Amino acid sequence: MWILLALFILAAYFLIIRPQQRRRKQMEALQHSIGPGDEIVTVAGLYGKVVEIDDKTVTLEVAPGVTNRYARQAIGQVVTPADKPEAESQPASSDVVEPE
Numbered sequence: 001m002w003i004l005l006a007l008f009i010l011a012a013y014f015l016i017i018r019p020q021q022r023r024r025k026q027m028e029a030l031q032h033s034i035g036p037g038d039e040i041v042t043v044a045g046l047y048g049k050v051v052e053i054d055d056k057t058v059t060l061e062v063a064p065g066v067t068n069r070y071a072r073q074a075i076g077q078v079v080t081p082a083d084k085p086e087a088e089s090q091p092a093s094s095d096v097v098e099p100e
Helices: 002-033 085-089
Strands: 039-042 047-053 057-063 066-071 075-078
Antiparallel strands (some): 039 075
16 A cells, blocks of 8 residues: 555656646746847737846836836746747748739
8 A cells, every 4th residue: 555655656746746847947947048139928928028127027018118017937938930920920922922
């Protein structure tokens, strides 16, 4: 019986606790690697450009001249050019056919 309980605890550690710790460390590294000029998405889904950053907060420009201040933990991901919604909605220049 004790062996079964120990196996259950060991399995829970490797299947639940360890991957969660790894994800937490990756998010902390991401949140500390950003700087002014980076485009990010908050955990709530708001896109913005980092204007200013300090130890606990980040100031995002969400529209020209409009800034919001968020906690660093609110940063969900850094936007890469392939992730931008504008790139998906606009056709690529090779897809556009010019009429003759």
